[in-house]
Amino acid sequence: xxxxxxxxxxxxxxxxxxxxxxxxxxxxxxxxxxxxxxxxxxxxxxxxxxxxxxxxxxxxxxxxxxxxxxxxxxxxxxxxxxxxxxxxxxxxxxxxxxxxxxxxxxxxxxxxxxxxxxxxxxxxxxxxxxxxxxxxxxxxxxxxxxxxxxxxxxxxxxxxxxxxxxxxxxxxxxxxx
Amino acid sequence: xxxxxxxxxxxxxxxxxxxxxxxxxxxxxxxxxxxxxxxxxxxxxxxxxxxxxxxxxxxxxxxxxxxxxxxxxxxxxxxxxxxxxxxxxxxxxxxxxxxxxxxxxxxxxx
Numbered sequence: 539x540x541x542x543x544x545x546x547x548x549x550x551x552x553x554x555x556x557x558x559x560x561x562x563x564x565x566x567x568x569x570x571x572x573x574x575x576x577x578x579x580x581x582x583x584x585x586x587x588x589x590x591x592x593x594x595x596x597x598x599x600x601x602x603x604x605x606x607x608x609x610x611x612x613x614x615x616x617x618x619x620x621x622x623x624x625x626x627x628x629x630x631x632x633x634x635x636x637x638x639x640x641x642x643x644x645x646x647x648x649x650x651x652x653x654x655x656x657x658x659x660x661x662x663x664x665x666x667x668x669x670x671x672x673x674x675x676x677x678x679x680x681x682x683x684x685x686x687x688x689x690x691x692x693x694x695x696x697x698x699x700x701x702x703x704x705x706x707x708x709x710x711x712x713x714x715x
Numbered sequence: 716x717x718x719x720x721x722x723x724x725x726x727x728x729x730x731x732x733x734x735x736x737x738x739x740x741x742x743x744x745x746x747x748x749x750x751x752x753x754x755x756x757x758x759x760x761x762x763x764x765x766x767x768x769x770x771x772x773x774x775x776x777x778x779x780x781x782x783x784x785x786x787x788x789x790x791x792x793x794x795x796x797x798x799x800x801x802x803x804x805x806x807x808x809x810x811x812x813x814x815x816x817x818x819x820x821x822x823x824x825x
């Protein structure tokens with residue numbers, strides 16, 4: 539996939555409006571609508587995305603009561619990667635208990651606009667939709683005990699109205715293609 | 716004891732190649748095989764993937780046998796999902812499984 543210029547922490551998030559696995563359209567909240575938004579690029583076939591998935595789901599559940607909105611996006615080309623087809627996404631959502639919508643970026647335009655590089659690639663937005671964190675959920679995909687600490691740290695800062703101490707980390711995972 | 720051919724096939728879209736190569740070298744050393752004898756090959760095109768019957772990166776074969784065969788996986792440029800004995804998903808195969816595959820091949824068995 540062609541790379542766009544990198545999305546930068548501190549900038550307003552690019553628009554995002556995509557359909558989920560049921561065909562419903564989801565977009566970023568309007569400015570001021572929610573205290574924080576998390577957008578995660580993920581997919582069905584990447585071991586890194588799969589290894590981190592449960593930790594991200596747990597963060598979504600833990601912060602649900604605080605009004606944080608989560609959106610998961612799959613931008614992989616389904617012709618090349620059948621495991622990432624819309625049908626495969628539907629099957630996964632049906633068989634697992636997802637607390638957030640799984641959006642299909644069929645044209646890959648969203649990934650290009652956000653310069654999402656790999657799965658997973660996590661973004662945390664403040665109430666005004668400014669990017670306050672981007673990168674990996676935590677330091678090690680193989681250690682569930684890390685509990686998506688970097689994502690939680692960023693969310694806690696945004697919810698407290700302050701800047702995350704660690705605004706960016708290197709996302710680690712499978713390239714989006 | 717036989718000296719099996721050891722292959723590591725990789726694709727640049729996955730960040731696990733260096734770790735896979737390091738682990739494979741360590742395990743080869745542990746069973747007295749030459750860690751420099753690994754046939755490391757990049758798979759960079761769909762044509763390469765078809766020719767190599769490549770189902771994802773990294774793929775490790777010992778004596779032609781995949782350390783964790785995935786007969787139903789589609790061929791293509793992708794990252795492999797390995798299952799560890801404790802149930803975790805990993806971009807790398809289980810170290811003990813790699814060692815066992817090496818020793819089996821050295822004995823000439825499956």
